[in-house]
Amino acid sequence: MNSAPIAFMDSGVGGLTVLREAMRQLPHEDVIFLGDQARLPYGPRPAAQVREFSWQMTNFLRRFGIKMLVIACNTATAAALEDLRSQLDIPVVGVIVPGARAAVKATATRHIGVIATEGTVRSGAYEKAIKRRTNDIKVTSMAAPKFVPLVESNEYKSPIAKKVVAETLQPLLGQGIDTLVMGCTHYPLLRPFIQDAVGPDVKLIDSGRETVGEVSVLLDYFNLATDKQTTGSRRFFTTGSAEMFKTIAGDWLDMADINVQHVDIEGEPSTYQRVIAAHDNTIVVASTNKGKIAEIGKFFAARDMRVVGLDAFPHVEEVDETGTTFEENARLKADGYSKQLHLPVIADDSGLMVDALDGAPGVFSARYAGEAHNDAANNAKLLASLADTPKDKRQAQFRSVLVLARPDHPDEDIVASGSVHGEIVSIPRGDNGFGYDPFFFLPELGMTMAELSMDQKNEISHRGAALRNLGKILNEKGILQK
Ligand SMILES: O=c1nc[nH]c2c1ncn2[C@H]1C[C@H](O)[C@@H](COP(=O)(O)OP(=O)(O)OP(=O)(O)O)O1
Numbered sequence: 001m002n003s004a005p006i007a008f009m010d011s012g013v014g015g016l017t018v019l020r021e022a023m024r025q026l027p028h029e030d031v032i033f034l035g036d037q038a039r040l041p042y043g044p045r046p047a048a049q050v051r052e053f054s055w056q057m058t059n060f061l062r063r064f065g066i067k068m069l070v071i072a073c074n075t076a077t078a079a080a081l082e083d084l085r086s087q088l089d090i091p092v093v094g095v096i097v098p099g100a101r102a103a104v105k106a107t108a109t110r111h112i113g114v115i116a117t118e119g120t121v122r123s124g125a126y127e128k129a130i131k132r133r134t135n136d137i138k139v140t141s142m143a144a145p146k147f148v149p150l151v152e153s154n155e156y157k158s159p160i161a162k163k164v165v166a167e168t169l170q171p172l173l174g175q176g177i178d179t180l181v182m183g184c185t186h187y188p189l190l191r192p193f194i195q196d197a198v199g200p201d202v203k204l205i206d207s208g209r210e211t212v213g214e215v216s217v218l219l220d221y222f223n224l225a226t227d228k229q230t231t232g233s234r235r236f237f238t239t240g241s242a243e244m245f246k247t248i249a250g251d252w253l254d255m256a257d258i259n260v261q262h263v264d265i266e267g268e269p270s271t272y273q274r275v276i277a278a279h280d281n282t283i284v285v286a287s288t289n290k291g292k293i294a295e296i297g298k299f300f301a302a303r304d305m306r307v308v309g310l311d312a313f314p315h316v317e318e319v320d321e322t323g324t325t326f327e328e329n330a331r332l333k334a335d336g337y338s339k340q341l342h343l344p345v346i347a348d349d350s351g352l353m354v355d356a357l358d359g360a361p362g363v364f365s366a367r368y369a370g371e372a373h374n375d376a377a378n379n380a381k382l383l384a385s386l387a388d389t390p391k392d393k394r395q396a397q398f399r400s401v402l403v404l405a406r407p408d409h410p411d412e413d414i415v416a417s418g419s420v421h422g423e424i425v426s427i428p429r430g431d432n433g434f435g436y437d438p439f440f441f442l443p444e445l446g447m448t449m450a451e452l453s454m455d456q457k458n459e460i461s462h463r464g465a466a467l468r469n470l471g472k473i474l475n476e477k478g479i480l481q482k
């Protein structure tokens with residue numbers, strides 16, 4: 001039993017013909033679809049490049065903790081299936097073998113036609129898959145490069161499409177072909193015109209539809225099927241226009257409200273790479289500060305969450321902290337990273353506010369001495385600024401504002417804050433913690449923050465308080481149980 005999503009990828013919207021069948025046959029499964037429309041069509045591209053694009057799509061999709069990958073594209077199957085399968089530890093399903101198998105089963109005249117993109121035809125993948133089964137079948141393959149653009153431009157129901165299809169398929173007529181493989185997942189959208197062109201006696205094989213049968217068998221074989229009884233979630237990503245995608249997907253899948261997001265995958269690795277796969281319980285701590293990641297991470301780990309830092313995502317674009325308040329900066333970080341990663345993100349913006357310095361360094365705490373993240377320089381500047389301030393006038397506080405951003409509730413950030421009061425001392429004490437901790441003295445404890453263990457710090461610190469407040473809100477909202 002496994003409730004992780006199944007991923008489908010294609011050069012564009014063609015893979016939706018596979019997805020539609022999957023939604024029909026496996027309605028309870030969560031699915032994620034990615035169409036690489038920005039780089040379409042794949043058909044004319046060299047196989048090596050299609051393989052690189054396929055890895056980029058795959059690496060993007062693996063972040064979602066997928067349990068199976070379906071290459072819902074014949075060109076990408078021909079170019080990349082073997083490579084993906086040999087390196088991934090989840091089942092990878094391509095569309096060619098299921099299509100070939102169905103065609104072998106269907107033909108009586110032992111003459112099968114295959115229409116596909118140039119890349120698929122050039123690869124000879126269908127011939128190989130058919131001949132591997134039986135040698136006494138004749139295969140006639142033909143590239144139909146005009147079909148994909150017709151579908152992607154949403155022209156697939158137009159009279160022009162009908163004409164183009166009829167003209168393209170003309171050479172296949174009168175050869176004794178009784179079975180025609182639609183060897184590109186875009187083609188089933190043109191099915192009525194294709195059937196018209198070849199006549200009612202030719203059996204059309206929808207390679208994508210056949211593939212879903214295979215997916216279904218593998219789910220059972222590896223015991224990966226979900227045990228949920230409710231309709232699964234459907235998420236769509238395109239590297240092209242989300243609006244254009246929505247129009248075709250809405251029509252083809254007969255779904256009124258589709259969750260489509262534009263994504264950029266050109267920064268994804270184009271070969272196998274270790275990827276931190278996110279599961280339902282993954283949370284990203286949007287910080288590069290190890291101390292913070294540890295403190296926030298501990299809180300969520302104790303609540304059975306899987307915590308990852310930003311270092312798990314080397315391609316993420318850094319979010320600038322341009323706000324004027326802690327809350328503003330925390331929101332910028334949480335929203336900015338959650339949008340890019342499509343994962344729940346917790347961000348902290350925090351700092352030291354010294355009474356005698358009118359609240360400075362405040363939001364500028366990390367770059368107080370200019371260059372960001374130089375604790376020693378920041379502390380030196382702090383001491384210099386307080387050189388003339390007597391001991392009893394050195395009250396200060398740490399403040400932390402936490403923001404949780406969730407991709408499924410993009411307009412509902414959850415905000416919690418906390419603070420702790422103390423005094424700034426001139427001689428540092430303690431090796432724990434980070435930042436200003438060795439100079440932040442807690443009179444009630446007679447220790448600086450850097451003399452506390454992480455657990456002790458979390459009990460009294462601004463961040464600890466903010467986390468407890470956040471925990472309360474998450475409990476009340478039913479987001480966290482503990
Ligand atoms: O518990 C703390 N103990 C000592 N110092 C602290 C603490 N909490 C915040 N601070 C200081 C360190 C940093 O100079 C600044 C936070 O700046 P802030 O932008 O929120 O964090 P950051 O740049 O270190 O990491 P990031 O933005 O990637 O989360 O305040």
Ligand SMILES: [Mg+2]
Nearest residue numbers: 321349366372
């Ligand atoms: Mg920062």
